[in-house]
C-alpha cells in the first residue's frame with residue numbers, strides 16, 4: 001500500500017483504504033478499481049491523496065456493496081414506484097437510443113447535424129414533469145440504470161435547460177443551451193470504447209486521450225451550421241474559472257457562458273449519479289460540496305442561482321439528520337444553503353448553521 005497524490009492517480013489503481021472528505025464523508029470504499037470518472041470525483045472533492053494498493057502483493061479487489069441508508073431507499077422507492085417515473089424511465093431509454101443513432105449517423109455520414117431531431121428527443125422528457133421537484137426526482141433516480149455518454153448527455157442537456165430557465169433565458173436561447181448540453185461530450189465518440197469503458201489501469205496515453213475529448217468535440221462541430229456557443233461548450237466545458245480546468249486552462253473571462261453552465265450541469269450529474277461503490281448524495285450534500293469551492297471554480301452568478309433553486313426545491317421536505325433524527329426544513333439560510341433551519345418531530349427547532357449536524361437524506 002502506498003499514498004498517491006491526486007495527479008498521480010491512474011484508472012485501474014485499487015483503493016487500499018476508504019477515500020473520505022475532510023468532513024469524513026465517504027466518497028469511495030476500499031478495494032475499488034479507480035476509473036477516470038472516479039478520479040475526477042476525488043479531484044472534485046478536493047482530496048489531495050489516496051491510499052492505493054500495491055497490486056503485486058495485496059489481495060485482488062472485491063466488488064464493494066452499495067451503501068444506501070434506509071431513508072434514502074424509501075424516498076427513492078417512493079419515486080420509483082410512481083407511474084410518472086416508470087413513464088419517464090421508458091421514454092428516457094428510447095431517447096438515449098435515438099440520440100446514439102443521431103450522433104453516429106451524422107459523424108459517420110459527414111453530413112449536417114439535425115438540430116430539430118436532437119431537440120425533439122428532449123421535448124417529451126422536458127414536458128413530462130410538472131414541477132421542479134418532479135424533475136429532480138426523475139433525474140436522481142434514473143442514474144442507476146444507464147451510465148453511457150448518451151444518457152449523461154441527455155441529463156446534462158435537461159439540467160442545463162433548467163439552469164437557463166432559472167437565469168430567465170429567452171426560449172430560443174434555451175434550445176441552443178439544450179443543444180449545447182446534448183453535444184458537449186460528442187468528442188467522446190472519437191475515443192475507442194475499450195478506453196472509455198476500460199476497467200483496468202489506463203496507460204498515460206489513454207488517459208491523455210480521454211482528456212482530449214473537448215478538442216475532438218470542437219473539431220467535429222466546428223464546420224457545422226451551429227451557434228458558436230454550442231461549439232465552444234464542447235471545447236470549454238472542462239475549463240474552470242480559477243484556471244484549474246482543461247484542455248486550455250482558461251479563466252472566467254475567457255470561458256464561454258454556455259460552457260460555464262454546462263460545466264455545472266456536468267458536475268452535478270456526475271456527483272449525484274448513484275454508483276455501486278457509494279451511497280447516492282442527497283441534494284443538500286451536493287450543495288455542501290459546491291459551497292466549498294464552487295465560487296472559485298464556477299461563475300458565481302450561475303452557481304448561486306443553481307444552488308438556491310435546488311435548495312428551494314426541497315424546502316419543506318422531511319429529512320434525516322446526520323444523527324438519525326427526523327426533521328422538516330422550515331427556513332433556508334441564503335448564506336449557507338446546505339444548512340437550513342429545521343424543526344424536529346418533537347417541535348424543537350435547530351439552526352443547522354450553528355450545529356455540527358447536517359442533512360443526510362430526504363424522506
Ligand SMILES: [Fe+2]
Pocket residue numbers: 184185213237238
Ligand atoms: Fe466532458
